[in-house]
Amino acid sequence: MRHTDYTRQAAIHFIRARAGGLSSFDVRHNVPYLFAFRVAELLAQFVVCYTVLKMSTFTPAEFAALYAGFEAPISALNCGERCAPHNEHGVPFCCDIRHAVPTAYQAEWEYLQQNSDLWRLWQPQDEGASAELLDQVPEGQVLIACRGHLACQRSFRSLTCRAFPFFPYVTVGGEFIGLSYYWEYEDRCWVVSNLRVVDPLYLAEFVATFDALFERLPEEREVFRYFSSRMRRLFGRRHRAIPLLHRNGGYYRVTPRNGRLRRVDPQKLPRFGVYKIAAAMPFPDE
Ligand code: SF4
Numbered sequence: 001m002r003h004t005d006y007t008r009q010a011a012i013h014f015i016r017a018r019a020g021g022l023s024s025f026d027v028r029h030n031v032p033y034l035f036a037f038r039v040a041e042l043l044a045q046f047v048v049c050y051t052v053l054k055m056s057t058f059t060p061a062e063f064a065a066l067y068a069g070f071e072a073p074i075s076a077l078n079c080g081e082r083c084a085p086h087n088e089h090g091v092p093f094c095c096d097i098r099h100a101v102p103t104a105y106q107a108e109w110e111y112l113q114q115n116s117d118l119w120r121l122w123q124p125q126d127e128g129a130s131a132e133l134l135d136q137v138p139e140g141q142v143l144i145a146c147r148g149h150l151a152c153q154r155s156f157r158s159l160t161c162r163a164f165p166f167f168p169y170v171t172v173g174g175e176f177i178g179l180s181y182y183w184e185y186e187d188r189c190w191v192v193s194n195l196r197v198v199d200p201l202y203l204a205e206f207v208a209t210f211d212a213l214f215e216r217l218p219e220e221r222e223v224f225r226y227f228s229s230r231m232r233r234l235f236g237r238r239h240r241a242i243p244l245l246h247r248n249g250g251y252y253r254v255t256p257r258n259g260r261l262r263r264v265d266p267q268k269l270p271r272f273g274v275y276k277i278a279a280a281m282p283f284p285d286e
């Protein structure tokens with residue numbers, strides 16, 4: 001499959017335009033789901049990433065098994081309580097419909113409809129930006145909106161909810177070696193600035209879920225290999241190492257140019273945005 005084909009077959013799709021606040025537009029997508037992020041002014045700055053997932057090969061009932069194997073919280077801490085104060089709406093960024101509109105595969109959407117009242121189809125609030133967002137939705141997926149973080153039903157979170165902010169990092173040679181994160185959220189997602197808090201059980205379930213997906217859908221591994229290569233190119237240009245939560249449980253920096261892994265103390269991984277500022281304060285948890 002050529003990489004350009006991903007744009008037509010994308011099933012996980014993440015577009016993002018940064019501005020902060022309500023007036024730019026983000027569509028984020030990665031694994032079996034897509035989040036569309038709406039932040040208004042900066043449509044011209046869209047960043048689009050694609051993945052392919054032929055979810056038609058899954059049935060709605062099979063999503064129950066996928067969900068059951070990926071229930072562990074990302075951390076013992078409630079990360080939403082850490083990031084929400086930095087959102088002007090007081091809501092965790094990845095649960096704020098004004099920032100993010102999730103997508104679901106058709107079979108996933110059918111499963112959610114049959115078993116929960118948590119989700120509805122996302123309705124555009126305005127023309128223009130909304131139309132552009134809708135244009136980005138891959139065939140076979142729908143944009144969905146939940147009832148909000150105060151009404152979250154954890155067992156019916158979409159796969160996107162469960163994976164965020166991570167995606168499966170795949171080497172040049174096609175090996176799924178661990179998790180890295182959607183770098184577009186470095187400044188907003190508290191977890192990205194605190195990778196040391198990721199629970200080992202979460203890591204294990206993430207790895208097991210994607211191992212299962214890749215076994216059934218080998219082409220999906222290629223999608224993430226392509227996505228990982230984009231990260232390597234971008235970080236290479238910025239002379240940055242890629243943070244990696246290795247599937248062996250260790251923390252590493254990946255040298256983008258040659259893929260070399262160097263084990264690191266997770267306490268020394270970088271922080272970003274307000275979380276970097278807070279960490280430098282005398283009482284960083286306040
Ligand atoms: S995953 Fe990141 S953005 Fe989502 S609630 Fe946790 S800290 Fe906030």
Ligand code: SF4
Binds near residue numbers: 158
């Ligand atoms: S389902 Fe829950 S975790 Fe997912 S976006 Fe809604 S409130 Fe957030």
